[in-house]
Amino acid sequence: MAQQAGRRYMRAFVSGFFVAVPVTVTALDRLAYVARVEGASMQPSLNPEGGSDCDVVLLNRWSVRNYEVQRGDVVSVMSPKNPQQKIIKRVIGLEGDFIRTLGYKNRFVRVPDGHFWLEGDHHGHSLDSNSFGPVSVGLLHGRASHIIWPPNRWQRIAASLPPNRGPLDDEEEEG
Amino acid sequence: MFRSVLGKTLGFVGYTVQYGCIAHCAFEYIGEFVVCSGPSMEPTIVNHDIVFSERMSRQLCKIQKGDIIIAKSPFDPNMNVCKRVIGLEGDKVCTSSPSDLFKAHTYVPKGHVWLEGDNLRNSSDSRSYGPIPYALIRGRVCLKLWPLHCFGSLSESPTRRIIKARSDSD
Numbered sequence: 001m002a003q004q005a006g007r008r009y010m011r012a013f014v015s016g017f018f019v020a021v022p023v024t025v026t027a028l029d030r031l032a033y034v035a036r037v038e039g040a041s042m043q044p045s046l047n048p049e050g051g052s053d054c055d056v057v058l059l060n061r062w063s064v065r066n067y068e069v070q071r072g073d074v075v076s077v078m079s080p081k082n083p084q085q086k087i088i089k090r091v092i093g094l095e096g097d098f099i100r101t102l103g104y105k106n107r108f109v110r111v112p113d114g115h116f117w118l119e120g121d122h123h124g125h126s127l128d129s130n131s132f133g134p135v136s137v138g139l140l141h142g143r144a145s146h147i148i149w150p151p152n153r154w155q156r157i158a159a160s161l162p163p164n165r166g167p168l169d170d171e172e173e174e175g
Numbered sequence: 176m177f178r179s180v181l182g183k184t185l186g187f188v189g190y191t192v193q194y195g196c197i198a199h200c201a202f203e204y205i206g207e208f209v210v211c212s213g214p215s216m217e218p219t220i221v222n223h224d225i226v227f228s229e230r231m232s233r234q235l236c237k238i239q240k241g242d243i244i245i246a247k248s249p250f251d252p253n254m255n256v257c258k259r260v261i262g263l264e265g266d267k268v269c270t271s272s273p274s275d276l277f278k279a280h281t282y283v284p285k286g287h288v289w290l291e292g293d294n295l296r297n298s299s300d301s302r303s304y305g306p307i308p309y310a311l312i313r314g315r316v317c318l319k320l321w322p323l324h325c326f327g328s329l330s331e332s333p334t335r336r337i338i339k340a341r342s343d344s345d
Binding site for chain 2: 018019021022023025026029030067078079080081082083084112113114115136137138139140
């Protein structure tokens with residue numbers, strides 16, 4: 001009797017396993033992902049205290065399935081310097097924009113096709129496009145939409161460009 | 176009557192979701208079938224060939240020099256390119272063409288790879304757009320499936336552009 005119950009349990013476990021694992025993996029790849037933010041490069045928007053209590057954000061992967069982002073979005077991308085690491089930064093410029101850089105090898109940059117310009121909110125403490133240049137849109141991983149931990153910091157992350165950090169308007173050319 | 180229809184519909188939806196997720200996991204983590212177009216990898220891969228590209232090497236970061244890989248195009252994330260890896264990060268690659276008098280070399284930066292097509296005369300690759308980030312690679316081509324008379328693994332690079340490191344014992 002016990003052997004029959006044991007076998008039934010094993011069969012139920014194996015069939016449940018083959019449902020749960022692919023569904024979970026697909027959901028994490030296509031719908032949403034949860035990630036802990038480490039480092040100070042996005043202060044004061046994320047991790048304002050730094051130290052031990054790191055923010056945990058919800059990354060929306062469904063909204064970037066067609067690689068559509070807006071200026072001011074906080075996004076996670078696969079790092080061009082380390083393929084196993086993901087970095088969270090803000091989108092400052094899209095393809096075709098002219099950007100005045102902060103510490104890049106060229107003073108002004110036109111973002112090439114299929115690329116975008118990322119910057120951390122904490123200039124000077126951030127490894128972003130100002131060090132490695134425009135980032136290919138193919139590296140886009142997800143859009144950080146909400147902060148979900150710690151509970152006193154539950155909020156929607158707004159898409160807003162920091163002051164004075166946006167694409168340059170070419171007014172002279174519109175004449 | 177209504178309950179049985181509802182039950183059958185829910186069962187159908189459940190099975191579709193389950194098998195869809197299994198298919199997604201297979202294509203993302205095991206391998207996928209790719210139809211190649213374009214002349215940039217001739218004679219190794221010609222137009223309308225079907226190849227199988229496996230994903231495990233990319234997930235475990237075990238792509239090596241000389242592998243043929245499928246990567247997302249750096250200029251259009253919806254397009255894929257199929258090229259051979261000529262250099263990994265830290266490797267020395269030759270940026271001048273064979274007909275130039277003076278040879279120019281560069282080192283591949285950290286986290287990037289240098290790609291070239293086998294058909295050097297008709298391929299737009301790292302010689303024009305520079306090294307691409309490793310994370311844009313999708314998979315490694317390991318088997319050619321169509322046409323059937325060419326079934327099997329793919330040959331080594333015919334171009335001899337891969338510079339072997341002088342100190343191979345480290």
